[in-house]
Structure formats: C-alpha cells, structure tokens
Amino acid sequence: MIDDTQGPEEETESLWWLTVAPAAWVAHLLASYATVAVWCAKVTDRDGALGDARWMVAAYTAVALALIGWVAVHGFRRHRFGEGVRPHELDTPGDRHRFLGFATFLLAGVSAVATVYVSLVVVFIGSCQ
Amino acid sequence: MKTAKGDVEPLEEPFSEALQEAQKQRLRAAWKTPTGWRYWSAVNNTEVGVWYTATAFGFFLFGGLLALVMRVQLAVPDNTLLDANTYDQFFTLHGSVMMFLFAVPVFEAFSIMVLPEMLGARDLPFPRLSSYGFWCYLIGGVFVCGSLFFGQAPMGGWFMYPPLTTQYTEGYGVDIWLLGLSFIEVASIAAAVELIVGVLKCRPPGMRINLIPLYSWYILVVAAMILFAFPPLIAGDILLEVERAFDWPFFDPERGGDPLLWQHLFWIFGHPEVYIVFLPSIALVAMIVPTFAKTPMVGYGWVVLAAVGTGFLSFGLWIHHMFTTGLPGVSLALFSAASEAIAIPTGVQLFCFIATLLVGRVKMKVPMLFVLGGFSTFIIGGLTGVMVALVPFDLQAHDSYFVVGHLHSVLIGGTIFPIIGAAYYFFPLIGGKHLSEKLGRLSFWLMFVGFNVTFVPMHLTGLLGMPRRVFTYLEELGLGALNMASTVGAFILGLGVLVFVIDVFRPKKNQPYAKRNPWGAGTLEWLAPMPDEAWGVRSIPEIDSRYPLWDQPNFVRDVDEGRFYLPDAEEGLRETLVTSPVDAQPIQCLRVAGPTWLAMIAAIFTGGLFIFSTFHMYTPALISGALAFVTVVRWLWTGTAVIPEKKEKHVGLGLTLPLYRSGPKSVGWWGMLIMMLGDMTAFLALIFGYFFYWTADTDFVTADTPALDTLWPAVGAAAIVGSWLATYAAKRLNRRTAAGFYGAIAVALGLGALGSWALLRAPGALDPTAHVYPAMVWLLFGWSALHAIVGVIMQLYCLARRIARRMDGEHDIDIVNVTLYWHFVLVTVVITTAVLLGFPRLL
Numbered sequence: 001m002i003d004d005t006q007g008p009e010e011e012t013e014s015l016w017w018l019t020v021a022p023a024a025w026v027a028h029l030l031a032s033y034a035t036v037a038v039w040c041a042k043v044t045d046r047d048g049a050l051g052d053a054r055w056m057v058a059a060y061t062a063v064a065l066a067l068i069g070w071v072a073v074h075g076f077r078r079h080r081f082g083e084g085v086r087p088h089e090l091d092t093p094g095d096r097h098r099f100l101g102f103a104t105f106l107l108a109g110v111s112a113v114a115t116v117y118v119s120l121v122v123v124f125i126g127s128c129q
Numbered sequence: 130m131k132t133a134k135g136d137v138e139p140l141e142e143p144f145s146e147a148l149q150e151a152q153k154q155r156l157r158a159a160w161k162t163p164t165g166w167r168y169w170s171a172v173n174n175t176e177v178g179v180w181y182t183a184t185a186f187g188f189f190l191f192g193g194l195l196a197l198v199m200r201v202q203l204a205v206p207d208n209t210l211l212d213a214n215t216y217d218q219f220f221t222l223h224g225s226v227m228m229f230l231f232a233v234p235v236f237e238a239f240s241i242m243v244l245p246e247m248l249g250a251r252d253l254p255f256p257r258l259s260s261y262g263f264w265c266y267l268i269g270g271v272f273v274c275g276s277l278f279f280g281q282a283p284m285g286g287w288f289m290y291p292p293l294t295t296q297y298t299e300g301y302g303v304d305i306w307l308l309g310l311s312f313i314e315v316a317s318i319a320a321a322v323e324l325i326v327g328v329l330k331c332r333p334p335g336m337r338i339n340l341i342p343l344y345s346w347y348i349l350v351v352a353a354m355i356l357f358a359f360p361p362l363i364a365g366d367i368l369l370e371v372e373r374a375f376d377w378p379f380f381d382p383e384r385g386g387d388p389l390l391w392q393h394l395f396w397i398f399g400h401p402e403v404y405i406v407f408l409p410s411i412a413l414v415a416m417i418v419p420t421f422a423k424t425p426m427v428g429y430g431w432v433v434l435a436a437v438g439t440g441f442l443s444f445g446l447w448i449h450h451m452f453t454t455g456l457p458g459v460s461l462a463l464f465s466a467a468s469e470a471i472a473i474p475t476g477v478q479l480f481c482f483i484a485t486l487l488v489g490r491v492k493m494k495v496p497m498l499f500v501l502g503g504f505s506t507f508i509i510g511g512l513t514g515v516m517v518a519l520v521p522f523d524l525q526a527h528d529s530y531f532v533v534g535h536l537h538s539v540l541i542g543g544t545i546f547p548i549i550g551a552a553y554y555f556f557p558l559i560g561g562k563h564l565s566e567k568l569g570r571l572s573f574w575l576m577f578v579g580f581n582v583t584f585v586p587m588h589l590t591g592l593l594g595m596p597r598r599v600f601t602y603l604e605e606l607g608l609g610a611l612n613m614a615s616t617v618g619a620f621i622l623g624l625g626v627l628v629f630v631i632d633v634f635r636p637k638k639n640q641p642y643a644k645r646n647p648w649g650a651g652t653l654e655w656l657a658p659m660p661d662e663a664w665g666v667r668s669i670p671e672i673d674s675r676y677p678l679w680d681q682p683n684f685v686r687d688v689d690e691g692r693f694y695l696p697d698a699e700e701g702l703r704e705t706l707v708t709s710p711v712d713a714q715p716i717q718c719l720r721v722a723g724p725t726w727l728a729m730i731a732a733i734f735t736g737g738l739f740i741f742s743t744f745h746m747y748t749p750a751l752i753s754g755a756l757a758f759v760t761v762v763r764w765l766w767t768g769t770a771v772i773p774e775k776k777e778k779h780v781g782l783g784l785t786l787p788l789y790r791s792g793p794k795s796v797g798w799w800g801m802l803i804m805m806l807g808d809m810t811a812f813l814a815l816i817f818g819y820f821f822y823w824t825a826d827t828d829f830v831t832a833d834t835p836a837l838d839t840l841w842p843a844v845g846a847a848a849i850v851g852s853w854l855a856t857y858a859a860k861r862l863n864r865r866t867a868a869g870f871y872g873a874i875a876v877a878l879g880l881g882a883l884g885s886w887a888l889l890r891a892p893g894a895l896d897p898t899a900h901v902y903p904a905m906v907w908l909l910f911g912w913s914a915l916h917a918i919v920g921v922i923m924q925l926y927c928l929a930r931r932i933a934r935r936m937d938g939e940h941d942i943d944i945v946n947v948t949l950y951w952h953f954v955l956v957t958v959v960i961t962t963a964v965l966l967g968f969p970r971l972l
C-alpha cells in the first residue's frame with residue numbers, strides 16, 4: 001500500500017478555498033440584483049423591459065459558473081489525491097488534503113445549482129413589473 | 130487507526146504518583162475559582178459560560194411568559210385584558226427578547242462553556258472579553274426588559290420599521306430598543322471573535338481540520354455569520370437613532386430619506402439571524418445523534434457542506450421579507466430563487482442525521498426524543514418556508530398568522546427542542562448530575578403536544594385572514610375556536626417548559642454523581658470527571674480521530690495521568706496551547722487571564738454610555754463612556770501583550786513552545802482582524818445606504834448637486850494615507866531601533882491628528898438636517914474621522930508602551946495589531962473620500 005501519511009504541507013493548504021464558490025454565488029446574486037435594480041430605476045421605469053439587463057445577468061452567470069467550475073475541478077482533484085477513499089477521517093496530511101478538496105467540491109456543487117436557480121429568473125421574467 | 134508519520138504518542142510511563150499529585154495541586158491553584166463575593170470576578174469559561182447560559186434561559190422564560198399573557202388576551206374575541214398599547218409592548222418584547230436575548234446569546238453562552246472542553250483547551254483565548262460580553266448582555270437585557278414595567282417598552286415590533294418608529298411612536302421605547310440592543314450586539318460580536326479564534330487557534334494538537342467536532346464547524350460558520358450580519362443592523366441602528374435624536378432624515382421621505390433602507394439593513398441582518406439561531410442547535414444535534422446511534426456521523430463532509438453552504442446562502446434571502454414592499458417583480462424573483470436554493474443544504478444535513486440514526490442502533494433517551502421531535506417540527510416549518518418563499522403565495526400570507534405558525538415551527542422545532550434536548554444531554558457537565566429521565570419524557574410530550582396544538586391552528590387562522598400583531602379580533606370573523614385552541618396549546622407548552630425548569634432546580638443533593646462519560650460519547654468534552662475540575666482538561670491530548678474517546682486506546686487514562694501536553698502549571702499561571710488553523714500544530718503556549726473586575730467595570734460604564742444616551746442625558750453618557758475607555762485601557766495595559774519572564778517553555782512530550790508570538794501566529798492579531806472585518810461590514814452597509822438612496826430617489830445626488838469643497842476631504846485623506854504609511858514604517862523600524870520607531874510613530878501621530886481634524890471639517894457648511902444627502906455626507910465623514918481618532922489613540926498607546934518598556938523590538942504585538950487596524954482605517958477613509966468626492970462628479 002502506498003504510504004499516504006505524506007501529503008501537502010499545511011502551509012500550502014487554505015481554508016479560503018471553501019469559500020470561493022459560495023462567494024461567487026453571493027457576488028452573482030448581488031450583481032444581478034444591483035443590475036436589475038439600477039436598470040429598473042434609472043434606465044427604464046417600473047413598466048419597462050429588462051432588455052440588455054437580461055444579457056448582463058447571463059454574462060454574470062457565465063462568469064460565476066466558470067469560476068465555480070474551476071473551483072470544483074480543483075476541489076475534485078484534491079479529493080482524489082493519492083490513494084485514500086472517503087470519509088477522509090484519518091489523522092494524516094493526505095486525508096486532510098482530500099477532505100478539504102471534497103468539501104470544496106461539494107460547496108461548488110451547491111453554489112452552481114443556486115447560481116442557476118437565480119439566473120433562471122431572467123429567463124422567465126422580461127420586465128421590471 | 131492510521132496516523133501521520135512521526136505522530137506524537139503519549140508518555141509510555143506515567144509520572145510518579147507524588148509528582149502527579151503535585152501537578153494537580155498546582156493546576157488547581159492556578160485555575161482556582163475565586164470564592165465569596167470575589168466569585169463574580171471570575172472570567173473562566175466554566176463560570177462565565179454557566180452564568181451566561183443561565184441568564185439566557187432566564188430571558189427565555191420571561192419571553193415565554195409574555196407570550197402566555199398574549200395568548201390569554203387572544204383566547205376569546207374582543208378581549209380586554211390588555212389594551213392595544215400594552216399588547217404592542219408585549220409582542221415587541223416577546224420577539225426581541227427571544228431573538229436578541231435568548232436565541233443568539235444562548236448559543237454563545239453555551240459555546241463559551243463547552244467549546245474549550247470539546248477542543249481539549251483549558252479556556253478560550255480571550256476570557257475577559259467573554260466576561261465583558263456577558264456583563265454587557267446582562268445589563269442591556271435587564272434594561273430592555275425592565276422598560277416593560279415602566280410602560281416604556283418598545284412597541285414597534287421586533288423589526289422596528291420606520292416611519293412607525295420615527296414619526297408615530299412617542300416615548301423612549303424605540304430608543305431603548307435601539308441603544309439597549311445595540312449594546313448587546315456588541316456582546317454578540319465579542320463572542321463571535323472569541324469563538325472564531327477559539328475554533329481556529331485553540332484546538333488540541335493533531336486535531337486537523339478534517340477531525341474537528343461538527344459542533345465546531347457550525348460554530349465557526351455561525352460566528353462568521355454574526356460578524357457579517359450584525360454590523361448592518363448596527364449601521365441601521367445608528368441611522369435610526371441619529372434620526373430620532375438629531376433629526377437627520379435618513380428615513381423621512383419628505384427630505385429625501387427612505388424607510389425601505391431600514392428594511393434592507395434590518396433584513397440583511399434578520400435573515401441570516403434565523404440561521405444564526407438555527408445552525409447552533411443543529412450543531413447540538415450533530416453531537417447528540419452519533420452518541421445515541423453509537424456510530425460516527427454519516428457524511429461528515431456533507432454536513433460541513435451544509436453548514437458552510439447555509440451560512441453563505443442565508444445572506445442572499447433578505448428580500449423575501451420584503452415581497453410586499455413594491456420592489457420590482459424581477460428583484461423579488463431573484464430572492465425567491467435563492468430562498469428555494471437554501472432548502473438544499475438544509476435538507477442535506479437532515480438526511481445525514483437520519484442516515485446516521487438508520488446505521489446505528491438508537492437508544493431512545495430524552496435528548497433523542499427532543500431531537501426527533503425537533504426534526505419533525507422543523508421539517509413542517511421548513512416546508513411552509515418553501516411556500517412563503519414563493520412570491521404569489523407570500524402576497525397572500527404575508528403579515529398573517531400563517532407566518533406566525535411558520536416561523537414558530539422553524540424556531541421551536543429547529544432551535545428550542547434541540548436546545549432542551551441538549552440541556553438534558555450536557556447537564557452532567559455542569560454539576561456532575563443527570564436531569565431526570567422521567568421528568569424529561571413528561572416535559573417532552575407536554576412541549577411537543579402543546580407546540581402542535583398551539584401552532585398548527587395558527588396556519589389556519591392566518592389563511593382565514595387573521596393578521597399578525599393585532600391585540601384583538603371581532604367575533605364575526607369566526608376565529609374564536611382556533612384561537613382558543615392555540616391558547617390552550619400554549620399553556621400545555623408552557624407546562625412542559627415548567628416541568629423542565631423544575632427538573633433543573635429540584636434539589637439533587639442525594640442524587641449520585643453521573644458516571645464519567647455517561648452517554649458513552651466519543652468527543653473530548655466527555656473527558657470531564659464528574660464533578661468536573663476548573664482546569665478544563667488534566668493534560669491537553671494529541672488527537673488522532675474524530676471520536677478520540679471511542680478510537681484512541683487508553684485515552685482517558687493518558688489524559689488523566691498527565692501523559693499529554695501541559696500536565697503542570699509550574700509558574701502558577703493559567704496556560705493553554707495555541708495551534709495552527711489547518712493541522713493544529715502547536716505554535717505557542719498561551720497564558721490566559723485570571724479573575725479580574727475590570728471586565729465587569731468596563732461593561733457597567735459601557736452600559737452607562739448607552740443607557741444615559743437613551744434618555745438624551747449626554748453629559749453623564751460621555752462621562753460614563755470616558756470611564757469605560759479608561760477601564761479598557763487599564764485592562765489592555767496590564768493584561769495584554771505581557772512580556773513573559775522567559776522566551777520558551779517546555780510543555781511536555783519533548784516539545785518546547787514560545788510564550789510570546791505576534792502577527793498572524795498570535796491570537797490577538799486574529800482577534801483584531803475579525804473585529805475589524807465586522808467593522809468594515811458596518812461601513813459597507815452605510816456605503817450601500819448611499820447608493821441605495823441614489824437608486825431609490827431621483828434627487829438624492831444629481832449632476833446639479835453642489836460639489837463638496839475638495840480641500841478638507843483631500844487633506845484628510847492624504848494625511849491618513851501618510852499616517853498609515855508612517856504606522857507601517859513604525860512597525861518595521863521598531864524591530865531595528867527604538868529611535869526609528871519613535872521617529873515614525875511621531876510622524877504617524879501628527880498626520881493622524883491632522884487627518885482626523887480635516888475629516889471632521891470635510892462636510893463644510895452642509896446642514897445634515899436639511900436633506901438625506903448632507904446627512905449621509907456627515908455620517909460617512911464622521912465615521913471615517915472616528916476611526917482615525919481611535920487610530921491615533923492606538924498610536925499613542927504604542928508610544929507609551931514602548932516608553933514604558935512593555936513593548937520592544939522583539940515583543941511587538943501592540944504595534945503589529947495597531948498597524949492591522951490602520952489598514953482598515955486606510956480602506957475606510959479612501960472609500961469614503963472616493964465615493965463622496967468622486968461619485969457625484971461621475972454623474
């Protein structure tokens with residue numbers, strides 16, 4: 001059996017990875033909200049069409065999903081590091097590395113779903129009403 | 130069980146019995162709880178945590194009694210027990226007490242008590258901060274609740290919407306709410322700092338991030354949520370109180386203000402708040418379930434996903450409380466979608482718990498009854514939550530008893546039941562004795578039946594059209610029977626709580642102590658002997674597993690015989706280990722504070738500042754504030770960044786650790802960072818307000834708004850940038866020469882003072898009461914100036930520390946942390962100046 005008690009040093013590991021995908025979701029929601037709010041208040045009025053604001057939200061969605069996807073791949077690779085299998089509960093640097101990768105991957109998943117949920121709004125709604 | 134290469138093992142041979150006894154004597158002496166009236170000067174988690182938890186339960190009972198009186202009033206139509214004004218005070222206090230004085234503090238209280246035990250730490254890193262938080266909470270809570278007995282309680286609902294609370298409410302009630310609860314929010318943020326640093330830096334060696342108890346994952350998430358959720362409310366409180374006290378028109382539409390801003394700020398706090406009170410209870414469940422299932426939690430990684438995911442998503446839901454305010458439909462839909470998404474992580478953790486129960490062989494003890502009762506109730510509340518998250522449904526149900534039924538299902542099922550269950554579970558840790566299994570079962574069934582009889586009918590009364598927050602209703606509406614049912618149910622629920630209270634207070638003198646680890650749990654808090662010792666843990670263990678009591682051979686013996694770290698207190702000081710955030714490698718032996726009155730005195734004076742301000746007695750308020758300041762400086766001067774008598778200390782198992790660390794390796798640096806993240810959030814909430822006014826109001830700031838005079842803002846910003854640079858230079862130079870430090874800090878002080886003065890002059894002749902735009906300009910410059918002034922005081926403090934030789938080239942915690950503070954001042958001032966000077970010019 002390969003010795004998996006070795007793993008990346010603590011210094012190379014960061015808890016912030018966990019937060020990147022959900023933060024991308026937050027940024028996507030806030031950007032979408034700010035865009036439609038400013039659009040409906042300043043560009044058109046309460047009866048106006050969303051017009052290009054929909055494409056802007058679509059663009060944010062593409063950026064957010066790309067970022068979340070990248071984080072997911074990064075997390076999944078760490079999850080598959082070395083030989084270990086779940087539940088990543090050993091007192092080894094390898095399992096700590098895999099665990100953080102797995103959690104990052106799962107958070108990317110829920111962030112992606114939530115981002116799609118939010119973006120669907122501009123698919124179905126075309127006006128400020 | 131596999132561990133990393135070179136993993137530390139406990140001592141093979143025990144110390145001699147005589148040495149063990151001597152070690153215990155020294156530990157006992159160091160951690161001795163003060164006796165007599167000095168007992169109240171204790172700061173250790175074992176005392177403060179118990180007082181804190183007991184106080185929170187006291188407020189819970191008070192809030193519950195208010196609810197019972199309200200239910201009597203509503204039992205029959207056209208009742209006259211309470212008049213409208215009194216009823217309004219009752220429901221406002223009921224909501225405010227339950228949310229601010231019970232649900233949030235009880236988790237902080239309980240965590241302060243149990244988290245160190247769970248992490249095998251002797252105490253959390255800032256015991257005096259916890260103690261200060263507790264006394265603030267007690268004083269503020271008694272002040273807010275006491276107002277009811279003078280007929281002065283707030284009556285604007287727990288969310289205090291203006292203009293009801295600005296133009297249509299007489300008396301001091303709103304001010305009591307705003308200042309009294311702001312004061313308590315300070316305590317909440319203090320606890321959040323303590324808990325985050327505790328989880329990240331005070332774990333036992335070897336407890337890597339993939340091994341920490343699930344409870345601490347949740348606490349980490351919730352404390353971080355507090356840090357980002359409470360500051361927007363504090364920002365809102367400042368706006369509302371300044372409007373009430375000085376007539377700056379933030380929420381007055383006549384002068385460009387907008388009441389909706391309050392709703393935004395309140396709910397940016399208020400929705401995460403719901404999860405801030407829910408997640409810690411789920412954290413309790415995550416500790417109880419594996420114990421009774423006798424198996425590790427299924428899907429640890431998934432539960433972490435749920436905790437972190439819920440934490441983030443909960444910040445994107447706030448507008449679902451504002452569906453009926455007339456925002457554009459597309460904005461509502463965005464938040465409706467987000468509200469549906471949060472059901473995913475919430476559901477994931479419940480499935481993990483259910484899976485764990487299915488895998489294991491469950492013992493149906495009282496804590497499990499409450500857990501399962503809580504699940505079923507919470508799931509009903511969760512499903513009605515999915516319903517009200519849909520805009521069309523909410524338009525019908527909003528402000529009706531349907532919502533009352535929904536939110537109580539969530540809060541009682543998701544929060545109260547697990548807390549009572551946890552009280553039965555953890556009670557032996559406090560006094561070493563069990564609560565009664567019989568009374569527990571009785572209490573559970575009364576509460577469970579009472580809950581359902583109370584709140585299930587409320588969904589119907591709501592759908593039949595009964596609005597919330599009315600003190601009575603007409604007989605013709607036909608709501609009498611349902612309301613009577615709710616009232617009867619409320620008393621059954623209350624009876625259940627009473628049985629629990631009796632169980633807690635009944636004399637237990639003749640009852641034998643519980644056996645050690647009575648439930649057969651696997652986590653460290655159950656190392657405690659019955660009754661427990663004040664030192665927390667006999668020796669700080671090396672951890673190899675998520676459930677060390679189950680998995681690590683001879684674990685309890687090794688801890689008890691002092692075969693792990695810090696088995697002694699040679700210098701008679703209180704010590705614990707500081708470890709690294711990811712792998713929990715030991716990096717410092719931290720000395721923590723012992724008993725002191727300073728925290729309590731500081732809290733009393735801080736309370737004076739807030740309470741006198743409530744009644745517009747500004748001179749005593751300022752004197753009280755100044756005394757609080759002096760007390761805090763004394764506390765810092767005598768008790769923080771103390772230069773140890775030696776550089777390093779042998780902590781056992783061949784490990785020698787430094788006694789002093791500065792920068793990111795120290796706990797104080799993290800405390801400052803976390804506190805300032807909260808501060809920055811409050812600032813960004815104010816900046817949000819500025820742009821909110823711009824989108825919501827056509828004449829807030831336009832191309833015609835007269836430009837601000839550039840001179841003073843520019844001087845202020847330039848001086849602050851200079852002062853920041855000089856502070857940074859002082860930090861660097863301090864490590865080389867004292868002269869370099871003195872030179873740089875003198876420049877920093879001069880520029881800082883100039884900058885503060887210039888920022889105060891920056892608004893010029895604008896009249897803040899004339900319109901919301903000048904009011905925002907004053908507020909933002911004032912905020913920046915205040916931060917700069919505090920920064921100057923900190924620079925002065927460093928100067929004094931260096932002169933007094935309490936800081937030197939090697940021991941530089943003070944200047945390093947002050948530099949960190951100044952990074953935030955820099956960002957605050959630069960953003961303020963850029964927005965106030967730059968944005969109107971862009972239009």
